[in-house]
Amino acid sequence: MVSPIFKPISQEKISVKIINQIKALIDEGKLKPGEPLPPERRLMDMLSVSRPSLREALKSLIGMGYLEVTAYNRTVVKSLAAGQMLDPLSVLVQEDITTAFELIQVRKALESWNCYHAAQKITKEEIVKMKEILSLMEHHLDDSYFPFPLDKEDADFHFAIAQATHNKVQMHIMHTVHEMLKNFIGKYYEKISLTVIYEQHKDVVQMLEKHDPEGARDSIMKHLNYVESKLMEAVDSSLGHDIKMKII
Numbered sequence: 596m597v598s599p600i601f602k603p604i605s606q607e608k609i610s611v612k613i614i615n616q617i618k619a620l621i622d623e624g625k626l627k628p629g630e631p632l633p634p635e636r637r638l639m640d641m642l643s644v645s646r647p648s649l650r651e652a653l654k655s656l657i658g659m660g661y662l663e664v665t666a667y668n669r670t671v672v673k674s675l676a677a678g679q680m681l682d683p684l685s686v687l688v689q690e691d692i693t694t695a696f697e698l699i700q701v702r703k704a705l706e707s708w709n710c711y712h713a714a715q716k717i718t719k720e721e722i723v724k725m726k727e728i729l730s731l732m733e734h735h736l737d738d739s740y741f742p743f744p745l746d747k748e749d750a751d752f753h754f755a756i757a758q759a760t761h762n763k764v765q766m767h768i769m770h771t772v773h774e775m776l777k778n779f780i781g782k783y784y785e786k787i788s789l790t791v792i793y794e795q796h797k798d799v800v801q802m803l804e805k806h807d808p809e810g811a812r813d814s815i816m817k818h819l820n821y822v823e824s825k826l827m828e829a830v831d832s833s834l835g836h837d838i839k840m841k842i843i
Contacts, residue, residue, distance in 0.1 A: 609644055613652035616642070621661055621672055624763035627754065628674040628770035632662070674774070675767045688775050692830055695779045699826070702772050703819045706753065709769070710811035713759035714803050721759045725800050728752045732793050746784065750777075752796055756815070759803070780822075783829035787822060795821065 620626040632638060632653075639649055653670060656662040663673040688695045732748045750773060757769040795818035802810035 609648040610651040610655065613642060613644060613649060614655055617652070617656055618661060621675075622763065624758070624761070624766060626672050627758065628672050628767045629754075629774075631665075631669045631671045674771045675764075688779060695776065696823070696827070698772065698776060699819075699823055702776065703816065703823070705765070705769060705772060706756070706815050706819060707812045709756045709760050709765060710799065710803070710815040711808045712762070713756050714806050714808040714811040716761050717759040717803050717806070721755065722800070722804050725752065725755050725803070728755060729793070729796060729800060732789075732796065736789055736793060746781070749792065756799070756803075780826065783826050786829040787825045791821060792818070 617626070617632075626632075633641065635646070635649065639646060642649065653662060657664065657670075660673060660675070662670055664670055688698055728748050728751050732752075735748070753773070754766070754769065757766045760766075795814070799811060799814040799818065802814045
């Protein structure tokens with residue numbers, strides 16, 4: 596007897612359909628690393644699913660490493676570049692100044708690549724988004740409170756550049772590097788001129804809008820070199836030694 600070539604059709608569980616949709620959005624870069632999912636009730640309405648099906652799907656996605664729950668009990672997209680290998684590096688960045696500056700060197704290489712390729716691929720909509728972030732920055736320039744009033748806008752700006760590369764792997768790597776450096780840089784934000792950062796960001800957007808890869812790369816390097824120099828000055832002042840000599 597010939598074996599049948601057809602197999603019975605099984606109905607896919609609702610939770611599996613939810614998993615596949617969210618995974619696809621992450622894989623396509625439409626859900627970005629660090630981006631929170633809508634609140635549970637809102638997500639249930641958007642997907643037209645029950646609470647048990649949604650919770651089962653989210654639990655599976657957390658187990659698979661696509662999502663994570665923050666300290667504020669928000670479910671966010673997890674960086675696909677994160678993992679066990681990076682956990683000890685994150686600790687080392689916080690405990691060892693030299694390692695932090697070595698990671699800043701890596702960040703400079705990543706972001707110069709980002710700007711070069713973003714200048715070739717950036718869309719009008721993405722330029723508009725960056726200009727909106729610049730407007731928010733400008734609004735905070737006269738703020739005198741601490742912590743750094745531009746921290747969110749600054750992060751959004753650099754992530755927007757990564758997104759404009761249309762390379763989702765690069766976006767996830769950038770997010771991981773930013774998360775590892777965030778606390779270290781935050782200690783010395785008050786040493787960095789908000790106005791200088793704003794003007795440098797404007798220069799980057801101008802080069803991106805012109806679709807000038809070399810100009811965009813040079814502009815972001817000028818900005819990152821400035822930030823690095825101010826961090827070195829702050830660390831040298833607090834520790835009393837020349838950190839620059841340690842990383843050359």
